[in-house]
Amino acid sequence: MRLTPVQIETIKSTTAAVLGEGARVTWFGSRLHDGQKGGDVDLYVEVPAPVLMQKIRCKVQLQERLDLPVDLILKPLGDDSPISRIAKREGIVL
Amino acid sequence: MSEHIALIWKKLDHLARMREYLVYSLEQTRQLLPIQDWATLLPDQHESLAAFRVRFSEFQEHMGKTMKAVALEEEKPSEPFTAVLLYMEKLACLDSVERWKEIRELRNAVNHEYEHDPQTLHDFFEAMLGSAPELLQWHEHLLGFCTRTYPR
Numbered sequence: 001m002r003l004t005p006v007q008i009e010t011i012k013s014t015t016a017a018v019l020g021e022g023a024r025v026t027w028f029g030s031r032l033h034d035g036q037k038g039g040d041v042d043l044y045v046e047v048p049a050p051v052l053m054q055k056i057r058c059k060v061q062l063q064e065r066l067d068l069p070v071d072l073i074l075k076p077l078g079d080d081s082p083i084s085r086i087a088k089r090e091g092i093v094l
Numbered sequence: 095m096s097e098h099i100a101l102i103w104k105k106l107d108h109l110a111r112m113r114e115y116l117v118y119s120l121e122q123t124r125q126l127l128p129i130q131d132w133a134t135l136l137p138d139q140h141e142s143l144a145a146f147r148v149r150f151s152e153f154q155e156h157m158g159k160t161m162k163a164v165a166l167e168e169e170k171p172s173e174p175f176t177a178v179l180l181y182m183e184k185l186a187c188l189d190s191v192e193r194w195k196e197i198r199e200l201r202n203a204v205n206h207e208y209e210h211d212p213q214t215l216h217d218f219f220e221a222m223l224g225s226a227p228e229l230l231q232w233h234e235h236l237l238g239f240c241t242r243t244y245p246r
Contacts, residue, residue, distance in 0.1 A: 052217040053196070056203060060195045 002031045003041065010065050012094050015045060018058040023047050024077070028091030040071040044087030050074045098167055099244045105160040106240055109153070113233060116153045119146035120226050127219055132212050143219065150222050151201040154194075154229055161187070161236065167244075187235040189228070197225045 003011075008027075015023045029042025041062070055074040062070045075084055095103075123146040126139055135143075162178050171177040179195075182188040204218045 052203075052214070053200075053221055056196050056199045056221075060192065060199050064192075064195075 002034060002036075003027070007066055007068075008094060011041070011043065011062060014061050014065060015043075015058060018061060019045060019047050019054055019074070025094045026087050026091040027094055028087045029071070032090075032092070040069045041066060042071045042073075042087075042091075044073045044075070044084065044091060046075050046077045046079060046084075048077055050076055095244070095246070098163070102160065102163045102167060102240060102244060103246060105156070105163055106237060109156055109160055109233060110237075112149065112153050112156055113230065116146075116149040116226065117230070119149045120223065122146065123219060124223060127223065128216060129212070132215060146219075146222065147201075147204055150226055150229070151205060153233075154197060154201060157229065157233055157236065158198075164236070164240065182232075182236070185235075185239055187239055188232050193228065194232075197229065200225060 011025060011027070015025050024046045026044040026046075027042070028044060030036045030039035031041055043062075045058075055072060058074075059070055059072045062072065073083060073087065075081065119142065122142040126135075126142060129135065158175065158178075161182050162172050162175070165172045165178045165181050168181070170181045176191065179188060179191040183191050188194055200218075200221055204222065
């Protein structure tokens with residue numbers, strides 16, 4: 001896993017602060033795998049009611065604090081789109 | 095006037111023209127929103143929305159380049175670009191570095207996320223309508239600084 005415990009804590013605290021305590025954060029994608037290099041931090045987040053500017057604010061703050069590119073997907077709770085299925089199947093809930 | 099200051103003014107003149115186009119598109123888009131049914135939009139209405147999206151993006155892009163030129167002229171750091179933004183904040187040309195970055199992220203999202211969902215499209219345009227006045231205000235502050243500092 002190519003994120004440090006401090007970085008993971010930063011993700012959790014930032015998403016909670018911007019998106020609310022109820023935000024359910026799943027980390028997926030290439031940074032989960034030690035054998036790969038580079039890549040964005042792929043985060044899939046479910047909240048009761050997604051708001052565009054909250055998503056943008058959260059992404060900007062995460063990129064600032066992690067100093068890494070972040071790809072943030074924000075969906076309503078229980079979303080069942082193809083990307084949500086991939087994230088839930090391959091990712092880990094933070 | 096030095097060659098570099100002349101270049102800054104060339105950028106500012108271009109930015110002034112871009113501002114006129116953006117203000118026009120802003121008004122056109124305000125009249126269109128809220129859109130009840132995207133499927134019934136006429137081609138010229140789609141064109142108005144597209145023009146606003148492009149002009150919004152290009153205005154911020156060009157203003158950023160002009161800010162960088164000012165930072166260079168003032169012998170301030172210009173890399174990373176955050177250094178320029180922090181300097182602009184110090185000059186009161188910018189209210190908030192974070193807000194600038196949010197607007198930049200908004201235009202990246204608008205330009206790269208291909209959306210069909212009417213609610214998402216509506217949210218994008220509402221957010222741009224809400225942010226455009228801030229860009230226009232920052233432009234006025236930048237122009238004010240340059241007029242005082244580099245008189246023509």
